[in-house]
Amino acid sequence: MKKAVLLDVSAIMYRAFYGNLNFKTKNEPTGAVYGFVNTLLSIINQFEPDYIGAAFDVKRSTLRRSEVYKEYKAKRDAAPEDLVVQIPRIEELLDCFGIERFKIDGYEADDVLGSLAEELSAKGIETYVITGDKDLSQILDKNINIALLGKGDGGGLKVLRTEEDVVEQLGVKPNMIPDLFGLIGDTSDGIPGVRKIGTKKAVPMLEKYGNLEGIYENIDSLTELPGIGKSLVTNLVEDKELAFMSRDLATIEIVPLNITEEQLKYKEDDKKLLELFKKLEFKSLIKKMGLENGAETPVINNTSKMSEGMQLGLFSFQAPVEIEEEKAFEVLVGTEIEKKLLKRIDEKAFLYLGEKGLAVSIKNKDYYLPLEDDLSKDSLKKVLTSDIKFISYGFKNILRKGYDIKNMDLDTMLAYHLLTSQTREEIEVMLKNVIEEDIEKYTEVFAKTKVLELSNEDYGKFLVKRTRGMLVAYPELLKELENNNLLEVLQEIEMPLIKVLASMENEGIKISPEYFSNYSEELELRLNQLTEKIYEIAGGEFNINSPKQLGEVLFLNLNIPPVKKTKTGFSTDSEVLEKLREQGHEIAESILEYRRLSKLKSTYVDPLPKMVDENNRLHTTFNQTGTATGRLSSSDPNLQNIPVRTEEGMKIRRGFIAETDHVLLGIDYSQIELRVLAEISQDESLIKAYAENQDLHSLTARKLFELDIDEEVTREQRDAAKTVNFSIIYGKTAFGLSQELKISPKEASEYISRYFDQYPSVKHLEKEIIMYAEEHGYVETYFKRKRIIEGINSKNRVIKSQAERMAVNTVIQGTAAEILKKVMINLYDVLKDKNDIHMLLQVHDELIFEVEKEKALEYKDLIEKIMKESIKFSKVKLEVNSSIGENWSETK
Known part of the structure; x- marks a missing residue:
């Protein structure tokens, strides 16, 4: 029996694009094309087809379905810019393989695939439709199989061959799939369906009555089915027109194509493929397919040479690389x-x-x-x-x-x-x-x-x-x-830091399991009280942790006007709840508190005691490659995300304790990122403020709020100024700042303008950093570490703005991170052979030591000196704060 494969090009190229985001030559992105080739070769190898066809989508605005329902696929995001520019290359690739391309105005790729499959099936040809869309299972018949991308073992293809396979995947037989989506809708495609009906309720109705007609003919009997109440029946009655329209939208349209088998015969043109692969710098594919010597060669055990390779990060791959014979x-x-x-x-x-x-x-x-x-x-x-x-x-x-x-x-x-x-x-x-x-x-x-x-x-x-x-x-x-020029960064910072971090990880920090047990009980009591309060306001019990149920309680039962919607219904994220709290809804306040305490309990209070060794010491892992800026990250457990400014966060820190006759010593840099900003920008006002030990946040507040000399800065004004100071570092927009300060975007924009009036060299620095990134594709920290800035030259304003913020943030935050690393190396060299002190933790700009009680003050002075003097800036001095305590909270 002859075999055919039909390709859903969009589904394959999207998966390929996101699986190979960093592939590019010096001139163009190539990840989607590279992934597409590998998927295609895998498909050909698996199915050994006699025929191949490829279906493309058309613009949404030209779809017949959009004429029926304007919202159809209207909310789908535009394809990423770097993917769009690769589509012509994918078309060129298919031409090199001799694969016919199909695109029909007004119809989606699914319709084209369905039409091709039916014509091939009628000719007795076994057909495999390669897609990411389970809806296409409706066309399955004795000759048509659906191969779902990424659903098989190891992320491969999952082939649906029988009705039973489809039922296992979707819950209904192939012929019922349009009726299923008529009921449940499809948020990704903008198909509305019937309100509050999901798969669990739709499937029993279809199993009993077969289709929408059968369901509506028996509308009065539906409440006999489990889980179907009067409100759902009401929704069905009111949304009847939507249900049938949704079914039509979800139904594959068969278009006569009158294809011949000859059209679908394929044969790769090795000469054209080689030419294309050389342009795209796909050396491994050239070797894998034997395009230069006519024979496929194994990958690891034979000699191969690499000339110019793909551009990945800062790589240029210009020198030949020899792979020796098997050893x-x-x-x-x-x-x-x-x-x-x-x-x-x-x-x-x-x-x-x-x-x-x-x-x-x-x-x-x-x-x-x-x-x-x-x-x-x-x-x-x-x-x-x-x-x-x-x-x-x-x-x-x-x-x-x-x-x-x-x-x-x-x-x-x-x-x-x-x-x-x-x-x-x-x-x-x-x-x-x-x-x-x-x-x-x-x-x-x-x-x-x-x-x-x-x-x-x-x-x-x-x-x-x-x-x-x-x-x-x-x-x-x-x-x-x-x-x-990165060898110095590696040899002087990253390589010496390895032993420092290994030593800290091996040492660990002691916790009190008894303390955490008691605190867990305290949190459980508060959560129970909050639960009762939420149920009382809601008028009944529900799953507070279920966004769907919570949305129904807030916006249907309590009739609160919705703030925003998602693909799956009402949004109940923290932003929405914050707005509801501002509007005076008490239930939102309680839910936010419930979520906060629940997260602390499940993330820290309950798990941490289970992760200790026999001496009740907790051993985190510090990751040198965990962030793109160069900051260290922490995992298993993550100790860097414990809240700092909340009472509960400090209570968690109270459970981290010193050994008997020891204390914890905490030392952190004072405003290190702002001091870095002052040094790199060489802004006179910033430098003067630090030289005279002025309170920078109060100084900024005077400018932002246009205060007279004799006017005192209020605490609220200083806090707002502090937010603005750090917002500049993190590249926050006027809108983002307005959200944080709860002011209008216009006011936030004025704050930012006044900030730059006060510190003009900072604005100049930001422009310099962005221009450098645009020209080179990366930025450098003070110590010459580089970070690739994806999207810095994007035509998409949102992507470019994000890249600009990333560039500025990296220079400041990355430099601060490297100061910490250099200091940690210096401290390790001084302390490594001492038994009365150990460096335990690094949390952003804070270091925690465990030291014998009687030596605490002596070591405090020594460490402060090293931290102040390890890095010598030209205009700005680094300052530190230190505290000694029996537990971590006392060192803050």
Whole structure:
């Protein structure tokens, strides 16, 4: 039986675009095209079709459905600019494959696909429709199958072949799908449906009565069905016209196309494909498809050369990269580890730590070290403290296991992060983007098999693909770091910081489980009281955590005018509730309080005691690649997001305590980001204010509120000025500032203008930063760290404005973050061999130490001195605040 594949181009290209956002050449974005090729090749490989056709959408304004219902797809966002410019390339790609393109004025791609599928089915051709739209399942028949993108195992295709498959996916048989959407609607397409009817209520009605006609013929009997009340029946009666119109909108329209089998025959033109792939710099695809030598070549084990490659971040990929032949592999245990590896003392060793062992690659030899016994671990310790230079992806993971490493030459994870501004990406992604090699992830190789069930041979060979890949990527990364003047940032800040963070993570901070247990009970009591209060106002019980039920209570039961709607109904987000609170609705106040306390309880108060070690110490993880600005982030648990300015946040901090006979010492920089702004902008007013130890927020308030010399600044005015000061750093718009200060956008705009009148060099600095970003595509911090600024030259004003704010924020916040890093390195060097003090936490511009009680004042003076003197600015001095206490809250 002949086979055909029909492609929903929009569905495939959108998935491809968002899956490869950072792919680009020097001249154009390429991620959607690259992902489209890979998906197409995968489809061809899976189905081995005789025929292929591709369906395109047309403009919404030309759709026949839009004539029937003006709201149809009216609220869909416009396609991203970087995707739109790739559509002609995708069309060119299909032409290179010899795939016929179909587009019909007035009709959607779904209609085209349905029409093509029916004609092919009538000819007895087995047809697979590749789509992301489950609605298309309505065309399923004995020859038509629906292959859903991203719904299968591992994110692949899920093929619906039978009515039972469709019922499992949608709850109804294929012929009932239009009736289903007639009832439930489709918010993404703007199909209204019937109010308050979802799938759970629609399916039983259709199962019993078959279609809309059957339901309306039995309208008086519907209340006999479970969950169908009189109000729903009323909605059905009142929305009858909408229901039938919605069904029409959801029904695939069949258009006579009269295609021939010859039209759908496809054959790639290798010459045109090679030409296109060279333009788009798809070297791995050229190699994968054997376009230059006529034969497909394996990816990792054969020699290949890379000339100019894709532009990713700051990479240019101009030097050839050699991938060596497959290396010899050996599993090492016990003293064999040092015997074999110490012979290679003059060579670089590449390390990657897996779940149950360490992979090592040295030139033409790969090793796997299971590390299942103390002898093996001791043997490895001798190797790691030898004169071998080590390269890894995530050295900190190895240090956290209790190993010391003498020569950490380069961490490829940090190098890749500095060059691309990408955050917390996996090693497979890094290798794919640096040397264009596809390395399979664990689940792709071993599925659901647990690591402990694998042999050392199998798991070791899996891991060493990563070390071998690093060996190839290393010179490329090193070259690009040098080309972009980032080697100094890596060597002087990021690499030394690894040991600092590993030490802090291993030390951990003590908490009091008893305190958290008591506080949890206190919060539970307050939540119960709030729940009763909310039920009383609402006039009955409901699920407070359900946005849908909450929306019905607020805007239907209590008849409060809705603030805004989402695709799924009424919005009940915090912005909406804040507005309702401002309007005087008591229930909104209670719900906001309920959400706040509930989040604290579920995020911190209850989980933290379950995460401690045997000594009740909590060990967070600090991420060097967690943010694009260079700030450290914290995870498992995240201790940087505990609220600072609320009573509850301080109560949580009270549960973090010092060991017996010790205290916690907290030291933070005073207004570090504003001081950085003063130094970088060289604004005379800012510099003068700090030189004279003036209160900057009060000084700004005088300008904003146009106060006379003898007028005192009120607390409210100072708070508003403080908000404005930091808003400038974070690039907040007049609208955003107006929302925060609860003033009109016009007033906020005037505040910003007065601010720049007071500090004119700040405005000049912002313009300089934005112009630099527009010209180079990135910005630099004071210490020359770079960040890629996506969208800085976008024609979309919203995207460009966001990019401009990101650029300004990165220069200021990134510089402040690096000051903290440099200080932490200096402090670690001074304190690392001392047993009476340990650095435990870094939270933005604050450092927390645990120190013996009698040494607290001595160390306070020492640390303050180091923090003030580590960074010498030309015009601005750094100042610190410090506190000592038995718990974290007392150090604030």
